[in-house]
Every structure is written in C-alpha cells, then in structure tokens.
Amino acid sequence: MESPLSKSGNTSPAKSDINQHSLGVADLKLLRVFKTVVEAGGFTAACNELNIGLAAISKQISDLEIRFGMKLCTRGREGFYLTEHGKVAYQACLDLFSSINLFRDKLNHARHELFGELNIGIIDNTITDPQSPVICGLGEVYRQAPKVNIRLHATQLDEIERGVIDGRFTCGIMPVYQEKPEFDYFFLYHEMAYLYCGDKHPFFSVPAQEIKESHIKSSQMVNHFYANHSKKNIFSGVTTPHAIAVQVEAVTMLLMTGNYLGFLPEHYASAFMGGNKLRALMPDNIEIATPFSLVVKKGAPFNSVLNLFFSALKQALIPRPEAKAS
The missing domain is CATH 1.10.10.10 (Winged helix-like DNA-binding domain superfamily/Winged helix DNA-binding domain)
Incomplete structure (x- = not known):
C-alpha cells in the first residue's frame, strides 16, 4: 500500500x-x-x-x-x-x-559501560587477508562491550568515503592510494599484491626464468579501477589499460579468460593458485604493497566505542611470540 x-x-x-x-x-x-x-x-x-x-x-x-x-x-x-x-x-x-550517540557516550564513560553503535565501512574481498586485524578487533569489541551494536558494511572504496563524510559510517577500513584532505588516516597494515595470469594465458606454462620484464610490458593488461597505483605503470608498456574492472572478483574473471595480466591481492589469489587457475609472474621482482588504514572524517573525535575498536585493531597487529616446544 x-x-x-x-x-x-x-x-x-x-x-x-x-x-x-x-x-x-x-x-x-x-x-x-x-x-x-x-x-x-x-x-x-x-x-x-x-x-x-x-x-x-x-x-x-x-x-x-x-x-x-x-x-x-x-x-x-x-x-x-x-x-x-x-x-x-x-x-x-x-x-x-x-x-545522541555523543550524549550516550559521555554517560557510558561516566559509568564505565559502553553502549551505542559502531558503523564500519570496510572494503570488500579482504576476509582472506591474514594481515587484517578486523575480525580480531570486532571480536574484542564484543568481548569488552557486548551491548555495543556493530554494523559492518562491506562495500567499495567510494561508498566508504561517502559514508564517512556524511556520517553513516563511524569509520572506514580501506586501502589508501592517495590521502585526501577530508579524512584523518590511521595506518594499520600493508596488503601485498602481485602480477598474475590465468591458466589459459600463454605465460602460464612458460618456465619462470624465461619470462622477462619486456614480455610483461608488451602484454595486454587489466586494471583494477580503484587500485590507482602509479607503480603499476612501471610494469606496463601502455598508459591506458586494455580492460578495466571495478571489483577484485571482476579482475580475476578477466584474468581467467587468458587474455590479460593483472594485479591481485596475494591473499585473494592464493585460493585460485591452489587449483592451478592463476600464476604469479616474477613475484620476486614485481610486487605492490598497499597501506590499509582506519579512516575517519577530518577532525572527528574518537568516542569511547571507536577508541576501543582502534585499540583492539592495534593490539591484534602485535606479533605474538611463538610457543616454545615442550
């Protein structure tokens, strides 16, 4: 009706x-x-x-x-x-x-109990990254403040930025290709990416020692639209890519046609490498490290809930000592 x-x-x-x-x-x-x-x-x-x-x-x-x-x-x-x-x-x-959340936060702080909402925008296709502290961080927030309502949105980069600016997201966790004046950035970790080809590409079965940088530069490339790395151009002989994809999954699909080379996060590609669907090319020479940061609106204060989450993320990033053999 x-x-x-x-x-x-x-x-x-x-x-x-x-x-x-x-x-x-x-x-x-x-x-x-x-x-x-x-x-x-x-x-x-x-x-x-x-x-x-x-x-x-x-x-x-x-x-x-x-x-x-x-x-x-x-x-x-x-x-x-x-x-x-x-x-x-x-x-x-x-x-x-x-x-209202700020008012609630001040009262919570006074009585040492956390309530309220934590709205997080996170870039999609990062769940397989062992470097990411997000799952541990969320678990710690629940452990310390079970009454906090967590809302997690896995989405694209521009949507995270819009959500942080207009207040829909308390914070974003995303790759940083270029810092923008509208945000404050708090570094968390690096995501590693390598150059890949699919199993139908001619390079897939070529011995590693026979693949040269000149071969890479003369190949058809697919570009991940949001991953705006200037370093990628070093490995490509063209300034305009032959194909463009918006999501990581779309990049992978184009690679699997056998027509293109392209960069993928190592953690995402590893699942396909196990099934002999993708191959990393010259991994000792060609790699890209992308910083991931917690991002908030410029000058926005950290309330108690966000402080707890950020502290939990940093704690999850601290290397744990290996257990001694008995």
Missing part, C-alpha cells in the same frame, strides 16, 4: 510547526525508520533491515511526513528518491543521532 504522502505528485502535507512539540520517543522511532529506508535505497529493501512489512513502513513514513509537515520522499514507478526537504531531513537525522 502506497503512503499518500510518498507517491509521486505535487501534493505536500499540511505544514506543521515542529517547534510546537518536542521530539519524543515516537519521533525518534520514525526518524530511525526514515534513516534506514534512505540508506537501504527504498521501502522494499528496508523491509528485511527493519523486520517489518511494506505497509507498516509506508505508514510510518507517512506519519513522519505529517508530523514534520513536509514531503520527504517519492516512490513508485520512477523509483525511490528523496525530495529536497527529504535530503535536508536525512542530514539533520544523521546529525541528531550523532549527537
């Missing part, structure tokens, strides 16, 4: 003076529903996140529009999108919940 105030058209809800009423618990609940719908990209996508039906979401958004006296969003055949009022309301919503 469509919310009458969320359908396409020029009809606007009757104006309401928000100052006449203070925000209450019911308003905060409606705002959380609105925030979830926006971040999910629509009413239908938000159903699973909120664990309620489409009709219930429509009614709550309609109630919020009536409460605020403004049309917030449109959905229908044109798709879901925010009105100009909706964009302002969403940003105000982020600011409001950020302030």
